[in-house]
Structures are given as C-alpha cells and as structure tokens.
Amino acid sequence: MIGKADSCGLIWDFAVPGSLSSSQRWVLSAMQSWGPELVTMLWRILGNEQDVCDAYQNTFLKLAHFEGGRKPEHIKAYVFRSAANVAISMLRRRITERKNLSELSAAGNNIKSPISELDSRYLQESLRCNIARLPEHLRSVVTLHDLAELSYVQVGKMLGITAATARVYRCKAIQLLAVWMNRKE
C-alpha cells in the first residue's frame, strides 16, 4: 500500500503544473478543519482503521485533483460527500468479497439465532450492509446526519435540499432500514 501511495505521490508531483503549487494550501486547511469529523464519519461507516486511512487518503487526493487542482466552491460539502461515497464503495466491495467467501466455505448458513440478533457486532454489520443498499438520496442523509452528526440544516445545504426534506428522507431511510434489518433471510 505504501508503495502504491508513493507511486501516486510521484504521479501527482509530475502531473501538477508549477503555477498551481502555491495555491493548494487549502487542501491542508480543509484537512485541519474537517479531518477529525471526517475520520469519525469514516470510522462509523467502515469500522476498520486501515480502511478509514485509505478512504481518507482517497478523499483528499480527489480534492487535490478536482478539476486540475482548482478549489471547489463548497469544500466542506465536497469533502464530506466524496468521503461518504468512497467509504460506501469500499463497504460494498467488502460485502461482496465476504459473500463470495461465505458461499465458497459453507454454502450459506443463514439461520439467525435470537442471540446473534442482539449481538452488537452482528447489528453493526447488518446496519452497514443495509446502509450501503439504500438509494443514494436517503443514504447521503443517513451518513451525514447520523454518522457525521451534522444538523439537518447543514445536511440540506450540502445536498441542495431543504432541512425539512432532509428530515423526511431520514425518516424514510430509517423505515427502510427497519424493514431490511428484520427481514428473515
């Protein structure tokens, strides 16, 4: 991974014109301002420290490469939304990998015991899987409001919707999650 990161760094150094080099301090400022909240959100979505570091790195690389190194108009919205998207993609990949592995190993042992239903790890994994399945507009609200702990007003501003709409989307998302998390497989 370090090798890969280094190679990315070399490409980055090579690709960016010198005129932009002085104007990219805002990437570090963004990291300083929203880094802690971003790490918390990513940790809650992924639940794995290595994945959090990867998603964090991807997010800021995306930010640094945005339209050839230009500063986005709403950096906070850009950073949070792209971090959530990166994390969800990683989560989906992980779920698919796990599914393939379990199919190979035991041909699916899907009997759910009441003990496992109350197991915190099971609950967390089930929640993460189902959040990844949500439609994009509902998923964005859940990740930003519940996992990044942003207010409805902030979420609305980031997604370009009103706070009331964000509230409605969150309610719908919880209803869907409740149905999916209780469905007998």
Add this chain to the structure above:
Amino acid sequence: MKTKKANTQCKNIKTWLYDAVTSRFGLNADWVQNHIVNCPRCQRRLASAGKVHLALAIVKSQTHSLNLLMRANTKTIDVLKHSLRYCPKARKLKKMLPEPKLFERCGKYKHSLANTAACIAILLLMKTGVFSSMDKFQSEGQKVVKQYYASHLGQELTDEIFSA
C-alpha cells in the same frame, strides 16, 4: 422589514404547529400508547425501528484508536506534492490528535457557570429591588414629614422649608 417580520411569524407558527402535532400524534401521546399496547403490527414496527436506533447507537459508541487521525493525515500528506508535504502546516497535521470541541470542553463547567449566572441574576434583582424601594421609602417619608410640618407650622412655612 415586513418580509422579515412575516418570516419570523412563519417560523414561530411552524414551531407551534410542530409542538402541537408532536404532543397530539407523538409516540408519547396517550392514544398512541394505548393503540400500540393492543396492536401487534405497530409493536413489530416499533421494535424494528428500535433495532435500527440501537444499531446506530452501537456504531456511534465504538471508539477508534487515538492516533487514527494522525495516521490518516500522515498517509494522505505523504502522497501530496512536495511543496505541501514539507510545509509547516503539514508537519503540524502529522502530529494532530482529535480534540474535543469548545462546547464539549466547556461542558464540564456548565453547572458552575449556570450557578454563577443564577447568583449574578439574583444579586442584580436584589440590587434593583433594594434601590427602587429605597427611593420609594425616601419619597414617602418626605411626604409624611411634610404633612406633619404642615399640620403644626402651617402650609406657607412648610413650603419654605422644603423648597430650600
């Protein structure tokens, strides 16, 4: 100006409506509770929503290692270009640890702050009360003395004394 007033009114009405609807149709309303007791379908719905909230609470309660931010910053800065990698801010970010927000840091002082504010408010109220009653007492006393003088010395002499 008018639009601003209308907006404030609109916001107030929205809040009142929300409060009214919540008290009438919220989960804690009596009729809702009575219905849930007798409706297995609603019980199931409530239980499944509770499960989602429980899962969210568990996810939120999980803690990561303290140096995760530092590690993530280091890893990210290492792949940024040279000019950013070696600037002082980058060095600072590589050592950055998560800090509680100002509001959270002040949280432990909130009770003492509230007590101090209450004491100051009481003192101010007492002070204003004492001063206003002192003024009242003085003017009433003056009136009584003036009346006494007027009854014993006559109005003209009293006016002369009190106008001096």
